[in-house]
Amino acid sequence: MNGLIKKKIKGTCFILPAFLVHLVIVLIPACSMFYYAFTKWNGLNEPQFNGLDNFRRMLTDYDFLFALKNNVIWMSIFLIVPLILGLGMALIFTKIGKIQLLFRSLCFLPYVVSATVAGKIFSIFYSPYSGIGSFFEQLGIRGLADFAPLGNEHQALYAAAFVDNWHWWGFVLVLMMSALHQVDAALYEAAQLEGANSWQILKNVTLPQIKPTIVSYFVFVIIAAFTTFDYVWIMTQGGPAGATEVFSTRIYKTTFINFEAGYGSALSLSVCLLALSVYFILKLVQKRGREQL
Amino acid sequence: MTLMQKKKRSKAVKLTVAAFITLLQIIPLAVVLLNSMRSNEEIGRQLVGVPTSFHFSNYVQAWVQGGYLQAYGNSLLIGIGSSVIVLLIVAFAVYGLTKMHCFFPRFFHTYFVAGLAVPTFAIIVPLFFFFYKVNLVNTHLGMILIYSAINISFNFMFMYAFFEGLPKELDEAARIDGAGEMQNFVYNVVPLAKPIFTSVLLIVFVNTWNEFLFSNTFLQQESMRTVSLKFYNFVGKSGSDFGFIYAAAIISILPIVVIYFLMQDSFVEGMTSGSVKG
Numbered sequence: 001m002n003g004l005i006k007k008k009i010k011g012t013c014f015i016l017p018a019f020l021v022h023l024v025i026v027l028i029p030a031c032s033m034f035y036y037a038f039t040k041w042n043g044l045n046e047p048q049f050n051g052l053d054n055f056r057r058m059l060t061d062y063d064f065l066f067a068l069k070n071n072v073i074w075m076s077i078f079l080i081v082p083l084i085l086g087l088g089m090a091l092i093f094t095k096i097g098k099i100q101l102l103f104r105s106l107c108f109l110p111y112v113v114s115a116t117v118a119g120k121i122f123s124i125f126y127s128p129y130s131g132i133g134s135f136f137e138q139l140g141i142r143g144l145a146d147f148a149p150l151g152n153e154h155q156a157l158y159a160a161a162f163v164d165n166w167h168w169w170g171f172v173l174v175l176m177m178s179a180l181h182q183v184d185a186a187l188y189e190a191a192q193l194e195g196a197n198s199w200q201i202l203k204n205v206t207l208p209q210i211k212p213t214i215v216s217y218f219v220f221v222i223i224a225a226f227t228t229f230d231y232v233w234i235m236t237q238g239g240p241a242g243a244t245e246v247f248s249t250r251i252y253k254t255t256f257i258n259f260e261a262g263y264g265s266a267l268s269l270s271v272c273l274l275a276l277s278v279y280f281i282l283k284l285v286q287k288r289g290r291e292q293l
Numbered sequence: 294m295t296l297m298q299k300k301k302r303s304k305a306v307k308l309t310v311a312a313f314i315t316l317l318q319i320i321p322l323a324v325v326l327l328n329s330m331r332s333n334e335e336i337g338r339q340l341v342g343v344p345t346s347f348h349f350s351n352y353v354q355a356w357v358q359g360g361y362l363q364a365y366g367n368s369l370l371i372g373i374g375s376s377v378i379v380l381l382i383v384a385f386a387v388y389g390l391t392k393m394h395c396f397f398p399r400f401f402h403t404y405f406v407a408g409l410a411v412p413t414f415a416i417i418v419p420l421f422f423f424f425y426k427v428n429l430v431n432t433h434l435g436m437i438l439i440y441s442a443i444n445i446s447f448n449f450m451f452m453y454a455f456f457e458g459l460p461k462e463l464d465e466a467a468r469i470d471g472a473g474e475m476q477n478f479v480y481n482v483v484p485l486a487k488p489i490f491t492s493v494l495l496i497v498f499v500n501t502w503n504e505f506l507f508s509n510t511f512l513q514q515e516s517m518r519t520v521s522l523k524f525y526n527f528v529g530k531s532g533s534d535f536g537f538i539y540a541a542a543i544i545s546i547l548p549i550v551v552i553y554f555l556m557q558d559s560f561v562e563g564m565t566s567g568s569v570k571g
Contacts (some may be wrong), residue, residue, distance in 0.1 A: 004394065007393065007394045008394045008395050008396050009396075010393065010474065011389045011390075011393030011394045011395030011396075012389065012395040012396045012397075013389075014385045014386060014388055014389030014393060014395070014474070015385070015386045015389040015390060015395060015401050017381075017382040017385060017386070018382035018383055018385070018386035018405070018445055018449070019386065019401060019404070019405075021378075021382060021438065021441055021442050021445065022404075022405070022408055022442050022445050022446075024438075024442075025416070025420065025438055025439055025441075025442030025443070026408060026411055026416055026442050026443065026445075027408075027411075029415075029416040029418075029419040029420040029423060030411055030415045030416050030419075032419045032423075033415060033416075033418065033419055036418070036419060043421070043422040043425070044422070044425075085314075089311065089314055092307045092310055092311050093311055095304065095307055096304065096307050096308050096311055099308070099311075100311070103311050103312070103315045105554070105557055106315050106318065106319050107314070107315055107318050107319075108561065109318075109319065109322065109550070109553070110318065110321075110322065111564075112499060112503075112546075112549050112550060112553045113322070113503075113546050113549075113550075114502065114503035114505070114521040114524075114545065114546065114549075115503065115505050115521075116503075116505055116521045116522065116524050116525040116545075117521065117524055117542050117545050117546055120524065120525060120528040120538075120542075121321065121325055121539075121542055122321070123528075124528075124535070124538065125321070125324075125340075129533075130336075130337075130340065130533065130535060131340065132340070134340065135339070135340040135341060138338075138339055166318070166321070170318065171564070174561055174564075223412075226412070227412045227413060227414045229413075229414075229505075229506055230505045230506065233505075233509075234505065234525065247414075248414055251414060251418070255418050255421075256421070256510060261418055261422060264418050265418050265419065268414045268415060268417075268418055269415075271412075271414060272411075272412045272414060272415040275412055276410060276412075279410060
């Protein structure tokens with residue numbers, strides 16, 4: 001008995017370093033938000049408890065609530081575009097022989113480029129003086145000469161999403177290709193013997209077989225879209241005129257530029273709880289769906 | 294048209310589409326690479342073009358004026374520090390959970406997996422002011438701690454699946470021979486786990502090299518900035534010196550791109566294993 005306890009102590013010591021690092025850097029700060037969210041705090045002084053004031057303020061904070069619209073647009077874009085590109089290209093790539101490896105690694109390449117480089121380079125491309133606009137003007141195509149999407153309230157969000165999508169869809173491609181490779185080849189042969197055409201094979205064999213990958217893709221995108229930050233901040237900082245504000249840029253400005261850390265905590269807490277509850281609802285739906293099969 | 298011809302034609306169409314999309318995908322990076330070797334006047338005249346002569350001066354100037362030596366030092370220190378720490382602490386944790394007896398194994402397992410669900414924005418606000426109080430803002434150590442912590446959960450899941458699949462007989466044989474846990478870890482587990490350890494090191498290193506939100510918040514001193522962050526600030530200051538900017542972009546991504554092309558397999562496998570982590 002004594003020996004077992006000794007063994008268990010030893011084993012637990014192997015786990016503790018990772019646990020403690022995670023506890024101090026992730027769990028404790030995350031939990032402390034539940035306290036800071038109910039305080040007036042500038043980050044430096046002692047936080048002062050102010051009850052539900054922050055949450056009451058949030059309900060009339062139209063800058064913040066307006067951001068929801070942009071988060072939803074962002075989510076819709078990423079639910080559709082990278083999936084169609086990634087899955088569509090994966091279906092094509094897996095049927096062209098060995099050269100798929102070269103194409104795959106080139107399409108994946110932007111994924112390893114940092115958001116700052118991708119975002120800033122595309123900002124230059126989007127600029128009317130040094131970018132695509134002037135490129136077309138010099139070619140004599142006037143229609144695109146005024147192309148300056150980052151300065152346009154109606155285009156800026158899509159322009160930033162385009163870059164994030166360029167950076168990310170190669171990752172989806174690789175994911176889908178590995179899902180496709182795991183589909184049992186016998187299923188395809190059987191379908192072909194039955195005389196199914198390629199559309200029927202896609203609908204009845206391929207898609208059902210890779211459904212788990214597609215579902216995890218949806219779950220990931222929905223969660224990630226609530227806290228998307230890098231590309232919006234790097235390319236527009238929420239501008240022009242607040243047209244591209246998302247939750248995270250509002251939180252960032254509130255906390256680190258206005259130094260309203262208490263209110264910023266309340267905003268983060270709300271967004272994180274929103275994202276987590278959506279996550280658990282989706283997991284539940286996913287589980288139900290699996291049980292029905 | 295025979296079936297063979299039809300199949301051949303369909304393959305040719307697919308090949309063309311694949312080549313076309315791949316070309317579109319790499320054009321932006323190709324433009325960056327070409328422009329990094331052109332002069333400002335050439336770029337000003339036309340955005341897309343082949344360099345008439347190789348302007349290496351762009352690189353020299355970007356490296357020197359941008360202060361990239363220091364930035365490389367910062368990024369290497371933070372990246373290597375974080376990836377080695379993540380590898381060590383996660384490998385030990387997984388080893389303890391899968392190969393040894395320990396207290397509350399289910400709790401620890403659930404804890405690490407659940408860590409994946411914590412959004413970055415749930416920790417950055419309190420963490421910043423906590424680090425500010427204990428003087429970890431603007432330090433390498435602070436960044437290494439953050440990057441180590443936020444990379445634990447994903448790599449835990451990645452390594453756990455692998456360790457669980459290792460044969461138990463080896464450990465038992467080693468223990469009968471009187472080997473301690475550390476000896477067993479070093480001589481039995483490490484040789485088998487080398488590929489997965491490489492993946493973990495690469496993933497964490499690349500993640501830290503490219504990370505933006507935490508580094509932009511916690512590293513405000515010019516001298517502490519990482520390579521990606523340096524580029525972010527460099528572009529704003531350099532106006533229309535586009536030759537430098539494109540050269541600086543190449544300098545910023547080069548190590549990662551080289552690692553990617555040299556070690557593609559362990560890299561891609563690690564990044565896409567079972568999870569959709571962007």
